[in-house]
Amino acid sequence: MELLELTALxxxxxxxxxxxxVREALDAAYRAxxxxxxxxxxxxxxxxEQAYAEALSVQERIDAGEELSPLAGVPxxxxxNICTKGxxxxxxxxxxxxxxxxxxxxxVDLLEQAGLVVIGKTNMDEFAMGSTTETSALADTRNPVDAxxxxxxxxxxxxxxxxxxxxxxxxxxxxGGSIRQPSAFCGVTGLKPTYGSxxxxxxxxxxxxxxxxxxxxxxxxxxAALYAxxxxxxxxxxxxxxxxxxxxxxxxxxxxxGKKIGMPREFFGEGLQADVAARVQEAAEKLAGLGAEMxxxxxxVAKYAVPAYYIIACAEACxxxxxxxxxxxxxxxPESEDLRSAYVNSRSQGFGMEVKRRxxxxxxxxxSGYYDSYYKKALxxxxxxxxxxxxxxxxxxxxxxPVYPTTALKRGEGLSDPLKLYLGDIYTVMVNLAGLxxxxxxxGADADGLPVGLQLIGKPFDEGSLLxxxxxxxxxxxxx
Amino acid sequence: MEVTRDLVLYLERLARIELGEGERETxxxxxxxxxxxxxxxxxxxxxxxxxxxxxxxxxxxMRADEVIPSREPAEILANAPNRKGNCFRxxxxxx
Numbered sequence: 001m002e003l004l005e006l007t008a009l010x011x012x013x014x015x016x017x018x019x020x021x022v023r024e025a026l027d028a029a030y031r032a033x034x035x036x037x038x039x040x041x042x043x044x045x046x047x048x049e050q051a052y053a054e055a056l057s058v059q060e061r062i063d064a065g066e067e068l069s070p071l072a073g074v075p076x077x078x079x080x081n082i083c084t085k086g087x088x089x090x091x092x093x094x095x096x097x098x099x100x101x102x103x104x105x106x107x108v109d110l111l112e113q114a115g116l117v118v119i120g121k122t123n124m125d126e127f128a129m130g131s132t133t134e135t136s137a138l139a140d141t142r143n144p145v146d147a148x149x150x151x152x153x154x155x156x157x158x159x160x161x162x163x164x165x166x167x168x169x170x171x172x173x174x175x176g177g178s179i180r181q182p183s184a185f186c187g188v189t190g191l192k193p194t195y196g197s198x199x200x201x202x203x204x205x206x207x208x209x210x211x212x213x214x215x216x217x218x219x220x221x222x223x224a225a226l227y228a229x230x231x232x233x234x235x236x237x238x239x240x241x242x243x244x245x246x247x248x249x250x251x252x253x254x255x256x257x258g259k260k261i262g263m264p265r266e267f268f269g270e271g272l273q274a275d276v277a278a279r280v281q282e283a284a285e286k287l288a289g290l291g292a293e294m295x296x297x298x299x300x301v302a303k304y305a306v307p308a309y310y311i312i313a314c315a316e317a318c319x320x321x322x323x324x325x326x327x328x329x330x331x332x333x334p335e336s337e338d339l340r341s342a343y344v345n346s347r348s349q350g351f352g353m354e355v356k357r358r359x360x361x362x363x364x365x366x367x368s369g370y371y372d373s374y375y376k377k378a379l380x381x382x383x384x385x386x387x388x389x390x391x392x393x394x395x396x397x398x399x400x401x402p403v404y405p406t407t408a409l410k411r412g413e414g415l416s417d418p419l420k421l422y423l424g425d426i427y428t429v430m431v432n433l434a435g436l437x438x439x440x441x442x443x444g445a446d447a448d449g450l451p452v453g454l455q456l457i458g459k460p461f462d463e464g465s466l467l468x469x470x471x472x473x474x475x476x477x478x479x480x
Numbered sequence: 481m482e483v484t485r486d487l488v489l490y491l492e493r494l495a496r497i498e499l500g501e502g503e504r505e506t507x508x509x510x511x512x513x514x515x516x517x518x519x520x521x522x523x524x525x526x527x528x529x530x531x532x533x534x535x536x537x538x539x540x541x542m543r544a545d546e547v548i549p550s551r552e553p554a555e556i557l558a559n560a561p562n563r564k565g566n567c568f569r570x571x572x573x574x575x
Contacts, residue, residue: 102555195535209534238541239534307518318495325496327568332561339573343496356497357510363494364487364511365518377521379531384524386532419513435535460536 008168015073042161072115083202092136095350105202122157149408152182177428180440184403184453195435196241199234207316220470254468257291264299267401308381309429318362403453
């Protein structure tokens with residue numbers, strides 16, 4: 001699979017100078033998928049027919065001399081909660097197993113305009129609720145590094161597909177770590193963009209004040225090229241903000257010299273696997289060697305981030321998922337006598353256990369008598385988290401820590417104890433609460449050879465610094 | 481606070497979900513663990529802290545007042561489990 005060893009940017013360059021055709025790139029991806037899928041199960045659906053038709057049209061545009069993008073001709077995988085016209089979009093749920101969107105998500109339109117070709121839809125935790133991809137009702141995705149381990153989640157299929165060399169790039173979504181954590185578990189690069197910087201039109205909603213779509217790729221340069229395509233204003237997502245386009249030249253020319261990076265003491269405390277701590281510390285030393293000034297600081301609100309996150313996410317989920325009623329689309333339980341039993345039966349049979357648990361938790365924290373002490377309290381903590389980061393960014397250009405307390409979990413390990421899994425999100429959820437961008441970069445392995453992820457958190461809309469720092473770090477790693 | 485079986489039943493009703501008997505027991509245990517943990521928020525003094533719903537201060541997002549065609553009925557109904565003509569078909573709603 002020689003072609004799959006190229007980066008996405010290298011692949012597109014070859015296609016654009018006529019050394020390769022889009023069709024050949026697509027052939028290579030589907031061959032790799034055929035080879036790897038029996039072991040990895042990263043995909044829920046493949047869309048060969050549409051992809052080959054699209055490849056033809058992209059090739060024509062390239063041959064006609066149209067300047068599409070630095071990623072023109074590159075096949076890409078899309079997480080299965082992002083709507084693709086004519087290709088079923090299941091969200092890893094029995095509820096949407098038969099749902100075929102009649103429209104594209106805004107990001108899918110952007111991919112098409114830029115000349116990328118969607119090859120299939122990747123597996124995920126049901127409705128993006130989970131951190132192992134095991135709550136999917138449709139497929140059992142394995143970690144390409146060790147098939148007895150989970151790929152992480154919820155964008156586990158996207159991270160696994162890139163890590164297994166089935167595809168060059170993928171889209172994921174991140175509500176509390178769902179791009180960064182699977183990227184860390186599988187050893188690839190993933191960017192969670194600033195809240196509002198990428199349109200979510202056509203993204204199936206989980207927790208709307210936290211959800212963001214972002215790229216997963218082989219390295220920071222590929223992620224930067226894809227993010228540059230995704231970022232921008234779309235009328236159809238009212239939370240979407242006007243932002244300057246990503247300055248790719250600034251990412252390429254980024255220097256760490258004179259940059260200050262803060263390391264929260266709370267990110268290196270109890271519960272962190274020893275060799276994860278060691279790898280992240282070594283990465284911090286490398287960044288220091290490249291000119292950055294590292295400094296520890298206190299972030300005491302970290303202790304309250306996970307409970308606040310789950311209260312807010314579940315509250316929004318219970319509201320968002322009330323649309324699944326078995327009437328308009330999605331699973332409908334047969335033989336329901338009245339409207340109420342049609343709702344109850346469809347939801348009870350259509351949703352899996354983790355989704356039910358989160359909907360019920362959401363109902364609880366919003367219910368009369370508990371609203372103030374849970375939901376309102378969590379929104380206050382959200383403010384405190386944002387304030388703490390605003391203060392940190394008065395001193396630092398970036399904040400550094402691990403992505404997750406451990407490396408990839410064994411299959412089944414997390415499912416029996418939901419609370420334990422929730423606690424693992426300690427380093428990722430604050431980013432979503434405060435609306436910040438963050439990147440996960442591979443930084444070595446633990447004693448079992450499992451990848452460790454480094455996280456850099458940036459100022460709002462400063463993805464450029466994160467991608468630039470990632471670029472510098474990965475260039476250095478390549479030299480060694 | 482105590483997570484009783486009655487509370488679980490109440491939440492099922494609010495959520496329009498009916499759990500199996502085994503699921504109900506597990507849920508009772510899981511909700512107890514999770515809510516006990518969430519109660520750590522009580523330690524934190526948040527007096528006078530303004531709740532934050534949206535990460536950035538965006539208000540009154542307006543688009544240009546242009547007519548944009550809506551979707552065709554056939555598109556909207558394409559995924560309907562049960563339809564009659566251009567309508568969603570539902571079980572009887574009134575006696």
